[in-house]
Every structure is written in C-alpha cells, then in structure tokens.
Amino acid sequence: KAGVTQTPRYLIKTRGQQVTLSCSPISGHRSVSWYQQTPGQGLQFLFEYFSETQRNKGNFPGRFSGRQFSNSRSEMNVSTLELGDSALYLCASSFDGAGLAGETQYFGPGTRLLVL
Amino acid sequence: AQTVTQSQPEMSVQEAETVTLSCTYDTSENNYYLFWYKQPPSRQMILVIRQEAYKQQNATENRFSVNFQKAAKSFSLKISDSQLGDTAMYFCAFMKFKYIFGTGTRLKVLA
Numbered sequence: 471k472a473g474v475t476q477t478p479r480y481l482i483k484t485r486g487q488q489v490t491l492s493c494s495p496i497s498g499h500r501s502v503s504w505y506q507q508t509p510g511q512g513l514q515f516l517f518e519y520f521s522e523t524q525r526n527k528g529n530f531p532g533r534f535s536g537r538q539f540s541n542s543r544s545e546m547n548v549s550t551l552e553l554g555d556s557a558l559y560l561c562a563s564s565f566d567g568a569g570l571a572g573e574t575q576y577f578g579p580g581t582r583l584l585v586l
Numbered sequence: 587a588q589t590v591t592q593s594q595p596e597m598s599v600q601e602a603e604t605v606t607l608s609c610t611y612d613t614s615e616n617n618y619y620l621f622w623y624k625q626p627p628s629r630q631m632i633l634v635i636r637q638e639a640y641k642q643q644n645a646t647e648n649r650f651s652v653n654f655q656k657a658a659k660s661f662s663l664k665i666s667d668s669q670l671g672d673t674a675m676y677f678c679a680f681m682k683f684k685y686i687f688g689t690g691t692r693l694k695v696l697a
C-alpha cells in the first residue's frame with residue numbers, strides 16, 4: 471500500500487505570495503491532518519479534515535486554510551506569506567482520525583517551504 | 587488546554603547502551619492516548635509506541651518501552667540496546683480528539 475505523499479517537496483516563495491501544498495493520504499484513509507514543524511516549536515497542529523469537512527482547527531491565523539476532496543486528497547493554502555511561515559509542513563492520514571480514539575497517524579515526507 | 591513538554595532538546599548515547607527520553611503532559615482528561623513518534627534525518631515520521639491511559643501496564647515494542655505514570659502525568663521512553671539507526675528526533679504526543687506534540691528530543695547514537 472502506498473504511503474502518504476506530499477507535493478511539492480521543496481518550495482521557495484517571497485513574502486506576500488501565496489502557496490498551495492498537496493497531500494495524498496493512504497488509500498482508504500479519510501482523515502487528513504496538517505502540521506507546521508519548526509525548530510524549537512515542534513509540530514503545531516493546523517487543521518484536520520474528514521470526509522471533506524474541517525473537523526478540528528489549531529490556533530493559526532486565517533491566512534492558513536485547507537480543503538479536502540471527495541477522494542480524500544487534501545490541499546493546504548497559505549496566503550500573504552510571511553518570513554515566519556518558513557517551515558516543514560507535514561500531513562498525516564488515518565482511517566478515522568479524531569473520530570477513532572487513539573488511532574495512529576501516518577505521516578508524509580513533508581513540504582519544506584522557504585519564504586524569502 | 588493540553589500541553590506536552592519534552593525538557594531534553596538533545597541527548598546522546600553510546601551504541602548498545604540504554605537511554606531514557608522524558609515527556610510530561612498536562613490535561614484534565616481521564617481517558618486519552620499517548621504516543622512516541624520517531625523522525626529519522628530526512629525521513630518520514632513513524633510511530634514508535636502507543637499507550638492507552640486506561641491501561642496501567644506499560645507498553646513495550648521490542649527494544650522500546652515506556653514508563654507511564656498517570657498521576658504524575660509522565661510518559662518517558664526507554665530505548666534499550668541503542669542502535670545507530672535509532673538516531674532521530676523523537677516526539678512525544680498526547681491524543682484526545684486531536685494530537686498535541688512536544689517540541690522533540692534529538693537523539694544521537696554514538697558508535
């Protein structure tokens with residue numbers, strides 16, 4: 471079974487631009503979560519999507535948004551990029567996510583975003 | 587709100603030795619799950635071990651075991667017979683409806 475894939479793997483943008491990142495979950499998984507990973511901050515939860523609906527949301531500004539398609543693939547968008555948005559963005563999939571207590575998440579390789 | 591604290595940013599251990607990584611958390615919940623995830627250099631994060639809070643017995647997976655102290659809200663990871671392949675960033679995570687991760691401990695296994 472193919473693992474979680476994320477595209478692109480690396481991205482360089484300038485301040486003020488917007489960016490869209492993509493995540494394809496493991497086949498059959500319906501939950502996709504997004505995290506921002508920075509040195510010293512660990513993984514910060516952005517949001518979780520399940521069956522095309524946002525089910526949970528972290529404490530990030532509205533510039534960060536996402537969506538999920540009917541095939542469970544998910545996209546994350548960051549508008550008006552700031553220098554502080556430079557990070558590794560990870561997505562993780564699971565069958566039912568928050569709906570199934572204690573379910574393991576499977577992570578993708580991440581997209582490394584550099585904002586200049 | 588739940589928080590997870592990993593107080594050791596970096597650790598090192600000699601190959602074949604034992605090392606313990608610390609994790610404490612804060613929650614008012616009674617039923618929840620705790621995890622240790624491993625992120626090797628330039629590789630994907632993978633699950634190391636999982637513990638249900640309602641189980642008193644500590645989880646064990648081969649060379650990896652945890653010391654779960656619910657009253658103290660402590661969840662440490664012990665790696666026995668450390669191997670070079672254990673070199674990685676280790677994240678402790680709390681899960682109740684959503685995951686809360688600690689800031690990680692970078693472990694280096696020395697030959």
